[in-house]
Amino acid sequence: MSSNRRNFLRQLAVGSGALAAGIPAFASATLAPSDRELERALEQSNKQQRFNMSGYAAPKIDKVRIGFIGQGMRGPGAVQRMSFIDGVEIVAICDLLPERATKSNKIVTKSGRPAAKEYSGENGWKEMIGKEKLDLVYITTPWHLHTIMALYAMEHGCHAASEVPIALTLDDCWKLVETSERTKKHCMMLENCCYDFFELLTLNMARQGLFGELVHAEGAYIHNLLDLNFSKNGYQNMWRLRQNASHNGNLYPTHGLGPIAQCMNINRGDKMDYLVSMSSNDFLMGVTAKEKAAQDPFFNEFVGKPYRGDMNTTTIRTNKGKTLMIQHDVTSPRPYSRIHLVSGTKGVASKWPSPERIAFGHEWIKDEELKKLYEQYTPEIVKRVGEIAKKVGGHGGMDFMMDWRLIDCLRNGLPLDQNVYDAAAWSCIVPLSEKSVSKRSTSVDIPDFTRGAWKTNAPVELTLKGGGTTGVIGVENKGESKQLNVH
Numbered sequence: 001m002s003s004n005r006r007n008f009l010r011q012l013a014v015g016s017g018a019l020a021a022g023i024p025a026f027a028s029a030t031l032a033p034s035d036r037e038l039e040r041a042l043e044q045s046n047k048q049q050r051f052n053m054s055g056y057a058a059p060k061i062d063k064v065r066i067g068f069i070g071q072g073m074r075g076p077g078a079v080q081r082m083s084f085i086d087g088v089e090i091v092a093i094c095d096l097l098p099e100r101a102t103k104s105n106k107i108v109t110k111s112g113r114p115a116a117k118e119y120s121g122e123n124g125w126k127e128m129i130g131k132e133k134l135d136l137v138y139i140t141t142p143w144h145l146h147t148i149m150a151l152y153a154m155e156h157g158c159h160a161a162s163e164v165p166i167a168l169t170l171d172d173c174w175k176l177v178e179t180s181e182r183t184k185k186h187c188m189m190l191e192n193c194c195y196d197f198f199e200l201l202t203l204n205m206a207r208q209g210l211f212g213e214l215v216h217a218e219g220a221y222i223h224n225l226l227d228l229n230f231s232k233n234g235y236q237n238m239w240r241l242r243q244n245a246s247h248n249g250n251l252y253p254t255h256g257l258g259p260i261a262q263c264m265n266i267n268r269g270d271k272m273d274y275l276v277s278m279s280s281n282d283f284l285m286g287v288t289a290k291e292k293a294a295q296d297p298f299f300n301e302f303v304g305k306p307y308r309g310d311m312n313t314t315t316i317r318t319n320k321g322k323t324l325m326i327q328h329d330v331t332s333p334r335p336y337s338r339i340h341l342v343s344g345t346k347g348v349a350s351k352w353p354s355p356e357r358i359a360f361g362h363e364w365i366k367d368e369e370l371k372k373l374y375e376q377y378t379p380e381i382v383k384r385v386g387e388i389a390k391k392v393g394g395h396g397g398m399d400f401m402m403d404w405r406l407i408d409c410l411r412n413g414l415p416l417d418q419n420v421y422d423a424a425a426w427s428c429i430v431p432l433s434e435k436s437v438s439k440r441s442t443s444v445d446i447p448d449f450t451r452g453a454w455k456t457n458a459p460v461e462l463t464l465k466g467g468g469t470t471g472v473i474g475v476e477n478k479g480e481s482k483q484l485n486v487h
Contacts, residue, residue: 041170049451060413067092070141071100083111086471094119147172154185165427173424180420189423191258195398199259212346219256220327220339245305249434250328277436279309412467
């Protein structure tokens with residue numbers, strides 16, 4: 001790293017107010033831990049890539065043996081969806097609480113499959129990975145456990161698929177990248193929103209040039225989870241509330257970011273260069289904690305915490321001069337929205353709040369024209385399993401399409417739609433947004449987890465070339481699934 005670059009990073013740690021006052025840059029040894037972590041992360045970007053996992057096709061797996069970790073909010077739905085996919089063997093299920101593993105195992109046997117081996121306890125997941133011959137470890141645990149479990153899976157010869165975000169620190173992002181490259185095991189973050197129907201439509205339209213050169217995109221996670229976060233029957237040990245009480249930034253960026261990052265070919269022709277992030281004050285969580293504590297002493301420990309701002313807005317500039325805007329608000333009484341907007345030199349697409357809209361000028365096109373676009377530009381995966389996915393369920397079907405595509409790629413030896421670089425780049429917005437907020441919205445550089453390979457990496461494959469052979473079983477007469485699917 002050049003001396004100019006190092007000085008810049010040290011100045012960043014001081015903040016713009018200190019710079020204006022003429023305070024000199026200080027030695028790296030005196031940097032705050034988060035500043036040293038950022039400096040390390042950016043230095044890592046300049047090292048040589050060990051092996052490029054973008055476009056990597058692992059050896060074919062005829063029958064994918066899966067072990068599931070975490071059967072709280074998201075786990076049972078994942079087990080249920082996988083039970084409908086041919087070429088899958090549900091080998092083992094693990095949860096901290098044994099009764100949860102047993103409950104999910106009933107889903108397995110009800111589908112006509114042999115019962116899975118059950119594991120539980122603090123280290124049950126390690127025992128499961130060590131004892132069972134697994135091809136894929138599917139992780140649906142609290143956020144802070146995602147990285148350590150994915151790393152352990154890859155180190156023990158398994159592909160890893162984790163719920164979002166897959167990492168909460170820059171160091172962990174790099175650990176995932178380097179372990180995936182060294183072991184040549186896939187590390188996929190399970191960003192299901194990339195498989196929603198309108199998002200897939202706009203991705204294909206963008207790829208075909210209908211919007212011209214994309215200039216700007218927006219995404220969000222606006223979802224009122226205030227009551228759920230304060231529910232004693234919600235997240236185990238109130239883990240999500242604790243995250244909201246200890247970090248101020250965009251805590252959950254990937255649902256909005258993932259689909260638009262794919263549209264803009266992030267890590268595959270362009271990269272995110274830097275971001276600026278700003279949070280409002282907290283106007284709801286602190287008040288709610290006080291109100292709850294007045295009625296129940298259980299909530300006393302949550303009073304007076306520095307809760308993250310209700311609304312966080314993060315803007316990102318790419319290497320090619322394009323912009324992205326990502327928002328996070330899980331407390332305001334607003335309708336659910338992921339925004340999903342892509343804007344180019346020839347047109348724009350928008351959804352969330354509904355309805356789905358597309359324009360190639362000053363007015364949105366009519367419903368009849370939108371229908372024709374669906375007919376012409378719906379990707380193959382939707383044509384292949386879209387209607388089946390709606391029957392299986394999981395956020396309207398996008399969860400099932402994600403799982404089916406993952407298994408089909410593994411069985412046919414195809415590169416995954418989302419690789420470890422996407423997992424790291426999308427997840428790193430969590431710590432980077434927090435750093436920017438803490439520095440009065442100073443711009444913060446974003447590491448290049450591809451180490452330059454973004455310049456030549458191929459875009460996400462939108463055909464089923466070489467695959468599409470995985471069957472779906474037991475769905476013919478099934479209605480919409482009712483399993484719990486809270487993120």
